[in-house]
Amino acid sequence: MERRNVSSHFIQNLAPEWITTQGLVQFTQRLIQTPSLSTQEGAVAELLVAQLKALGFPNVHVNAMGSVIATLGNGNGPTLLYDAHMDTVEAATPEHWAHPPHAGVIENGVLYGLGAIDMKSSLASMVYGAQALLPYQDQLNGTLVLAFVVQEEPCEGLAIRYLVEEDGIRPDYVLLGEPTNLQISRGQRGRVMFKVSVEGKSSHASQPALGQNAIYAAARLVFAIQLMADDLPKDPFLGPGTIAVTKIESQGPSLNAIPDLCKVYVDRRLTLGETVAAAEGQLESVIRRESIPASVQITTYREPSYTGLVRVAREAHPAWVLDRAHPLVAALYQTIQAVRGTGPEIAHWPFSTDGVYTMGEANIPTVGFGPGDPNLAHTTQEYVRLEDLKTAAHVYAGLAAAVLMSQ
Numbered sequence: 001m002e003r004r005n006v007s008s009h010f011i012q013n014l015a016p017e018w019i020t021t022q023g024l025v026q027f028t029q030r031l032i033q034t035p036s037l038s039t040q041e042g043a044v045a046e047l048l049v050a051q052l053k054a055l056g057f058p059n060v061h062v063n064a065m066g067s068v069i070a071t072l073g074n075g076n077g078p079t080l081l082y083d084a085h086m087d088t089v090e091a092a093t094p095e096h097w098a099h100p101p102h103a104g105v106i107e108n109g110v111l112y113g114l115g116a117i118d119m120k121s122s123l124a125s126m127v128y129g130a131q132a133l134l135p136y137q138d139q140l141n142g143t144l145v146l147a148f149v150v151q152e153e154p155c156e157g158l159a160i161r162y163l164v165e166e167d168g169i170r171p172d173y174v175l176l177g178e179p180t181n182l183q184i185s186r187g188q189r190g191r192v193m194f195k196v197s198v199e200g201k202s203s204h205a206s207q208p209a210l211g212q213n214a215i216y217a218a219a220r221l222v223f224a225i226q227l228m229a230d231d232l233p234k235d236p237f238l239g240p241g242t243i244a245v246t247k248i249e250s251q252g253p254s255l256n257a258i259p260d261l262c263k264v265y266v267d268r269r270l271t272l273g274e275t276v277a278a279a280e281g282q283l284e285s286v287i288r289r290e291s292i293p294a295s296v297q298i299t300t301y302r303e304p305s306y307t308g309l310v311r312v313a314r315e316a317h318p319a320w321v322l323d324r325a326h327p328l329v330a331a332l333y334q335t336i337q338a339v340r341g342t343g344p345e346i347a348h349w350p351f352s353t354d355g356v357y358t359m360g361e362a363n364i365p366t367v368g369f370g371p372g373d374p375n376l377a378h379t380t381q382e383y384v385r386l387e388d389l390k391t392a393a394h395v396y397a398g399l400a401a402a403v404l405m406s407q
Contacts, residue, residue: 182340183344191315208258238271
């Protein structure tokens with residue numbers, strides 16, 4: 001990709017009526033007011049398709065997984081893909097929200113609700129940002145793809161992999177709309193989810209010595225895992241690898257029986273230089289050292305999408321980083337600077353994204369930019385500033401111009 005200085009010119013010469021804050025805000029509200037838990041994104045998909053068609057996008061369809069795809073351009077140059085997921089997590093403790101999670105309440109220039117940060121604000125801003133290119137389609141030297149995907153929350157990379165490998169859409173560059181507070185993210189740690197099955201021997205709880213309590217053995221494992229955290233590798237950019245026990249389940253004949261099985265779920269974040277195999281080996285080494293009767297498995301995701309399609313995936317994803325000097329980073333930096341009047345910070349996400357596939361596995365240059373504070377994602381405090389919605393839309397328009405428009 002040549003570094004083009006067209007985004008600033010394009011932004012400055014956009015017709016003032018190309019975007020109305022009212023239209024963008026109202027659409028974001030409607031997205032928030034439409035529940036879309038993972039595997040239940042159908043209503044939001046219908047809303048997106050209707051809005052894209054109403055705004056004049058020429059090519060809009062829903063693929064077999066249920067992801068919404070819109071394209072514009074001539075296909076004679078690079079393909080730039082904007083990725084945003086339609087699904088949200090479940091609203092935790094709704095009674096703790098200042099406003100109902102799906103109300104889409106606006107107060108003092110702020111829009112509140114589930115998905116306001118993660119990531120319906122990006123969905124709306126991408127739609128309205130891409131709309132700016134519609135009058136200039138004959139000037140595009142390439143293709144812009146809007147990919148609004150399903151099931152990202154439980155299994156990042158699943159739907160975007162399908163789009164690339166099954167639908168045959170192979171982009172040259174990817175922008176992820178995950179929240180960055182209008183800064184740039186160019187990487188993340190990897191993620192592996194392990195299930196450790198600790199075995200015991202059942203007996204009546206009145207005679208525990210006749211059994212082997214799987215929970216007690218699992219407790220030794222949990223303590224050993226806690227001690228592992230301080231010795232994990234560190235990367236100067238992404239930071240340290242981490243490990244955390246996130247769920248424990250026991251199995252026994254009854255509450256007055258010694259459990260003969262205890263499952264311990266372990267979330268392992270991989271920094272640069274770490275591999276899935278090495279992380280699995282570390283866990284197995286601890287089990288052997290502590291003489292715990294247990295086996296380790298990488299968990300598998302196999303839930304059907306709202307269309308009924310099932311894609312099976314191991315929950316093991318690599319770390320990835322795009323070089324700071326890459327032209328895509330430079331183009332995004334220049335675009336943000338042109339829109340905001342100041343250059344952004346360049347950092348990384350603390351959580352996992354679809355970049356685990358696009359950059360981590362497919363080696364497609366990938367960066368991130370989106371409205372909203374990433375530290376508030378998956379909390380009862382999700383909100384987005386209305387001004388940030390419009391800023392994000394301008395940046396999405398400008399980056400596409402920088403990558404795809406002739407000088």
